Amino acid sequence: MTDVTETTRTSVFLERQTYRRRRLVDAARLVPVLGLLLWxxxxxxxxxxxxxxxxxxxxxxxxxxxxxxxxxxxxxxxxLRSDPSDAQDGQE
Amino acid sequence: MIALNALVAICLSYVAFLFAVAFVAERAARRGQVGWLRSPLVYTLSLSIYCTAWTFYGAVGYAARSGLEYITIYLGPSLVMLGWWWLVRKMVRIGRTQRLTSIADLISSRFGKSNLLAIGVTILAVIGTTPYIALQLQSVTLSFDVFAQASGEAEQLPSAIWVAIGLALFTVVFGTRNLDVNERHHGVVMAIAVEAVVKLFALMAVGLFVVWGIGGGLGATLEKIDDSEIGAWQVEGGRWAGLMLLSAAAFLCLPRMFQVMVVENDDEAHLRTASWAFPTYLICMSLFVVPIAVVGLDLMPAGSNPDLFVLTIPLSQGREGLAILSFLGGFSSATSMVIVAAIALSTMVSNHIVMPIWLRFTNSGAVVSGDVRNVVLLARRLSIVGVVMLGYLYYRLSGGGNALAAIGLVSFTGVAQVLPVVLGGLFWRGATRIGAFAGLTLGFSVWLFTLFLPSVGTGVVISTTVMEQGFFGWSWLRPQALFGIEGLDPLMHTLFWSLALNTIAFFGFSLVSFPTPLERLQGAQFVNIFQHSSSVRSWSPGVAQSEDLMVMAQRILGAGEAQALFSRAARKQGVSGNLPEPTPGFLELLERELSGSVGAATAHAMIGQIVGGMSVSVQDLMAVADESAQLMEYSARLKEQSDELSRTARKLREANQKLTRISVQKDAFLSQISHELRTPMTSVRAFSEILRDSGQLTEAEQTKYASIIHDEAIRLTRLLDDLLDLSVLENGQVSLNLRHDMLRDLLDRAAAAALADDDGSALRLRRDRALEDIPIYTDPDRLTQVFINLISNSKKYCEAETPELHIRVGQRGDLLSLDFVDNGFGISPEAQDVIFEKFARVSDQKAGGAGLGLAICRQIMARLGGEITYLKGEGGAAFRIDLPTNITVAAQ
Incomplete structure (x- = not known):
């Protein structure tokens, strides 16, 4: 389950900042898994x-x-607050 | 002690306060001052609708009865919110893009806007929520009871029916004051946020009082906890994991949670804040549950209801203010839950059940006289009353004696039946409407039979016999021991069987059924929502009447709202006046706005009626595509036919040209033949006249003239023979006399015949007789005729001093080639083309024949399966004959 808006948009190698942000997103996704394990x-x-x-x-x-x-x-x-990948493209 | 009337007065003034909050918020929203209304904080607080009176009163009771198990109810939702990126984000995005109004709308939209499915989910949600509302009624009644007992006014106790009526009235006034275009209730959300603060504050206050006021500090309380009867870990593993799953599922599927989480969501970014803020709220709500329970167990007399410790502890300590605060907290929890749940359910009922039925029965659709808004509002108000009364009915039937948490879990398990369909619908494109319907039906039935009906009370709906011996006496159909597996905890038993059978049916039927086009389209939209967050279908332009649309929109959205919407759209289109062109874009916008009020399916149907059924549904598109495919096929066939026709015409033209050519040839042939016949006839006539008329002819002269006549007659006969021969050959009437023979013999015979009357002018034949030793199966007479012709031609026309004809024989497999090459001057290039035509003579000097010889040769060779050609560049005249050694083989 990858975020397609991100993976389809850009090249393979990213700037350091973007790379960091991606890993933060990964971490954010893994928090519930960690929580489930601990609980x-x-x-x-x-x-x-x-x-x-x-x-x-x-x-x-x-x-x-x-x-x-x-x-x-x-x-x-x-x-992650200013993450552009969360732009409100669903909004009219 | 506080009087009951005072308590009622406090409740009423609290409600009035909430009204004021809602009113201010609504007014601010109308003025466009929504900044603070749409803050992530308000959103997070509105999510706290999850914590109802069950949390406020029930959690403590739960902890007092079962220890730490209560916490699972809060761990599940925490995990869901911590993992918002996985699931909640997608739900919110879909909800916003598709303008979903409820969880039933979500499922109905996903599976091709199926109204049947929406009705099913609505019924499930209503029944599933009923115990939950009963729980709120019970808690409010109990809390009143506590104060009544304390003040000795038990006989004046307001019965649960009054609580129910009050709550229903409250919700009607609160939730259906207007019909919001987006199905968003800023006022309600704000009031809920305030209530969330009140209940959190109340519970924390009681908790702090218990820990520091009674327990003597944190450390002392912890010690007390360990010493109490629930002082050790005693949670059953299955229930621990199962309840976490159940609460997470319920958090996602509860109609009221969907309402606040998805429908009322203003900004997806709020989820990010809520992802940590909401678990924090849950921590605060459940932090003091165990201390309160332990202290309650310690202080209160045995047998007192642990569900009410939050109230009874402050009362027993003489803290009336704290008790009233606590009462207000519980009251807040209950009212906010009932309000939102009733609003969510009434939206579902009116959008998915009442409106479609009403539209069908009035049969006039959107262009009906009168205000549709009134119908919608009335439907909602009645639904709210109905939903609350159902809760009351459940409360009455179950006797009001159950533990709050147990009732809540029944409700949770019911609504959790939606989970497989929701998850499947969001992540699996193969999920189909039939699968969803099958899964929901099965799961819901299992839940109804094994948990809901027994929970009402044994003997009320399901008799004791059925409980003990099974349905129809089938022991495998015992409500609490399906398939004969006994000894399970009833809740876990239902949870396991209902979700397992639900999921299996959902997947199974999805795999074997085939979705409709709209379903597949919606499936792709839902599953890949982040790739294309666009609207699904489009309306065909130009047909819809803007005025009709305006009239309809005014009825549903209200005059002001509709006019504003239309003139906004008109401005955007650059059209003067207030009526925009009914472009597909505008129709889509309008449909989305309407769907906020009456649901997606109804809005779609209404616009469809006005646009005159010209809405381009996917089925229509498919039909059009089918039709055009047929047209294309038809035109392809037409093209094929016309190609064939033009081919035929071309052939006809060619045939015509050929006929014309042949006719010309025939004319030429006739004139030639007359010419050819006339020449000998002229001399025959002339000489015969001389013989007749002059009597003084010498013997020698007579003989000479007679022989001339004879010669000419022979020439005529030969000419006629040749003509006949040619005609026979050309008409294909010749029958070949096929025999085996040797090539050498044929050539011998031909040479003998052609050179028979040799006057010594000495055409010398050069042959390699060894090579000619070839067996041949053909018509030897005809072939010999060709050879004779060629040899005699050579004899006649070869102008060399010592004429010589070289006959070369070559063989390639079954093909034989014979070259007749003489050493003369050959044939001039322009003559080469015509030598095989009839009456073509190379020169007039030696007019020995009629000019039919080569023409006949060519015809014969064609009959024999070979050909005769003129060989160029051999010096003299050279002819090549190609023919098969075995005519039958060649014919094959």
């Missing part, structure tokens, strides 16, 4: 017996991941 980690925790983690640990872990993802997303979203 599925609790499936590995034991849910029986004494060794199961305490509620506070679980809360701290889940919310920690959540905040981590949001911060990453925030950091990525800022430099």
């Amino acid at each position: 599925l980690v609790p499936l590995l925790w034991p849910s029986e017996g004494d060794s199961r983690p305490a509620m506070s640990t679980a809360i701290l872990y889940l919310f920690g991941v959540w905040i981590f993802l949001v911060v990453i997303k925030f950091l990525i979203a800022r430099p």
Whole structure:
């Protein structure tokens, strides 16, 4: 699933700045995948017996991941703000 | 304790406040001051419509009952928004490009503007949302109940029906004040944003109070959590992953989420902000859920409803202000959800069910007298009331005793049935209408049978017998153990079976069915939305009447709006006055504007009626293409025929020319033949007259004259014989007498015959007899005739001192070539062309024959499958004869 508006438009080799932006977009796309992986980690925790983690640990872990993802997303979203590939070509 | 009346008054003034907010926002939007209305912040806050009373009250109850599982309901949507680039961006782009008004519109548009599919999705959405609305009613009723209990006014408790009526009224007034061209409700969105702030603030306030006011700080609260009965990780893996999937699906498919996320979206760039801001909002909303639940479990008496801890904890601590704030937060959550859900559903119902039916029954289409707007508005208002009342019905039937979260999950699973079709439609061009219909129907049926109807309460719709023994007594059709697989959690059971069967049916039927042209076109548009964000179809120009369009547009958009739109378009076209030319571009624009009010399919139909059915649908185009293909084929056939005709004409012309030529030849032939016949006849007559008239002729003279007459008669006979021979040959009436013979023998015979009357003038023949030893299957007599002719010609015309005829024999396979070359002066080039014609004589000096010999030779050779040609550049006269050694082989 590649963004066709980008890949069809330009040449193979890009300026450093454009290249950076592309990788930022890649990172932005991968954030949910990372989030899903991290949030599925609790499936590995034991849910029986004494060794199961305490509620506070679980809360701290889940919310920690959540905040981590949001911060990453925030950091990525800022430099992408002026991305021309998001031009409103769908608008009348 | 606060009196119930005061509480109602607070509610009413809060509602009045929301009205004011909405009013101000609408007015600002009308004035064009939309800058702050369209900020990413407002958009993000409007997305928080996801957090309803379920979140506000239910999450705490959920946590108190099942620990951390509640959080999955918020993790799913967080993932969706974090991954907006994958899916939400595409949905929003499509929604904006295609002017979609609802999730049903999305699916209907994708699958060829199928109204049937839209109706199906609408029904599914209405039924799926019903438990959700019941949940809001239940929560508001419960929260009133809490205050009533506390103030001892339980008997005056406003029943749920009043809450339902109030909410319906509220929504009608709020959501259908006007019919917005873009189906955007700036006022409503703004009010929702305010409500989002209120509920967040209320929940955070309660949370902060619980952690620092009661729990004694963060560390102490965490310790308390670990010590409580939900203090350890106790989530079941299947439910953990399943609920995350379910909530993500519901986030995408819930009608109200589609409304705020796609329909009300002003700017795609807002998604970028919302991608981190909305998860942040969710974090804040769910941060204090566990502490509140734990403290509630600790403080409140056993058996109290954990769904209401958010209210009851502040009340039990004597914090009435906080409790009222909390109540307002819950009230906000419930009202905002009901408003948006009812608006979204009523849009779907009026656009996809009421309007098509109304248009069909009034049968006059768009050019009906009266205001269509009124019909649309009325349909929406009635739908809103209907939807809310359905929620109330569900609430009554289910008894109002269920946990809020359980009701919500029933609803989620219902609307999640749309997910496979949406995803398939957005990413797979092969998805078809039939596939979508099959998938939705199957998934919806499974959900209805295994989760929705049982959730109303055992024995209400589905009897206990069916629950335990299966439908019709078939044990594999037990609602909670399909196919005999027991022991599953009912929710996961439904989620698994409904989505699995739904997806399988969707893909299966898509694979075997064939989409209509419009479906394929829309499919390409949807799947490749980022390549071409353009409109789909075009209208043929020149036929539509601008005035009719104006009249219709005024009825739907309102007079001012329509006039503004038309004059804007007219200005753009450079046309004076207020009526633009009905160009395809304008018609498309108009259709999109109308579709905002009445839905894509209806708008398309209405414009189609005015344009006089001249809308160029893809089917029409295909038909035209078919027709022109037929025309092309027809004209190709015509061309072929005319080619054939001209070929025939050319042939006829050629034949005519040939006939003329032949006629000329015939005339020439006749004059020649008369000439040829006359010459001997003249001498015969002359000499016979002499013999008759003069008696004094000597014996010798008599003999001489008589022999002249005899000679001439012989010459005449020969001439006639030759003519007859030629005629027979030319007519093809000659029958060949085919035999095996040796070439040498033929040449011997010819030489003997031709040189028989040799007067010693000595034509010497040069032959290589060894080479002539060739067996031949032909007509030997005819061939010999040719040889004789050639040899005697040579004898007659060769002017060399010692005339010599060289006969060369060559053989190539079955082909034999004989060259007759003499050592004379040959034939002049101009004569070479005509020597084979009749009566062609090379010279008159030795007029020995009639000039038919070579003509006959040529005819004979043609009959024998060979040919005779004059050989140039051999010095003397040279003829070549080519003929097959076996005439039958050559004929094959």
